[in-house]
Amino acid sequence: MAEASSSTSPSAAAQDDKPVQPAGTYSLEQLKEHNTRESLWMLLHDKVYDITAFMDEHPGGDEVLVEEAGRDATEAFEDVGHSDEAREMLPKMLLGDFYGEKKTKTKKAVSSTGGSTSSSGFPIWVVPVALVAAFLAWRVFLA
Numbered sequence: 580m581a582e583a584s585s586s587t588s589p590s591a592a593a594q595d596d597k598p599v600q601p602a603g604t605y606s607l608e609q610l611k612e613h614n615t616r617e618s619l620w621m622l623l624h625d626k627v628y629d630i631t632a633f634m635d636e637h638p639g640g641d642e643v644l645v646e647e648a649g650r651d652a653t654e655a656f657e658d659v660g661h662s663d664e665a666r667e668m669l670p671k672m673l674l675g676d677f678y679g680e681k682k683t684k685t686k687k688a689v690s691s692t693g694g695s696t697s698s699s700g701f702p703i704w705v706v707p708v709a710l711v712a713a714f715l716a717w718r719v720f721l722a
């Protein structure tokens with residue numbers, strides 16, 4: 580009688596092939612941990628800044644900075660139209676590069692060139708085509 584060779588795979592999934600985060604970079608999770616007056620980090624143009632010490636000096640006040648703490652503040656920063664002088668202050672506060680995905684997509688790129696699909700997965704044009712086909716079938720069978 581042949582013995583069935585049952586291969587039991589070890590369930591220790593400790594080593595995933597996750598990409599290693601380079602030193603000197605900061606992820607969204609790390610950024611989010613520093614969203615208080617005690618430690619305030621901010622993402623501007625894909626770079627992470629520690630602006631904790633700058634809060635009291637900010638001509639625009641500390642409130643606006645706290646509101647943008649621990650997140651991508653690029654849009655808010657640019658909307659104000661900061662001067663070159665303001666931009667020259669940034670390197671002093673630079674921590675490092677941003678690493679990973681920013682989950683702050685607010686704008687949707689919509690291409691209206693026929694490639695659109697409905698939320699259920701099939702192309703939008705299927706709907707009118709199906710309606711016309713149904714109409715024609717109804718006409719043919721009634722004639």
Ligand code: HEM
Pocket residue numbers: 628630633637638639640643644647652655656659660661662663664665666668669672
């Ligand atoms: C580390 C990042 C930032 C630096 C170094 C900085 C620096 C400055 C400086 C130097 C000014 C004086 C005006 C100028 O020179 O442009 C200013 C004004 C101002 N900033 Fe910032 N800022 C930073 C981030 C932000 C963010 C994220 C906001 C969010 C809304 C903001 C809002 C403002 C406002 C409302 C003013 C006042 C503008 C005015 O009254 O004319 N700042 N900032």
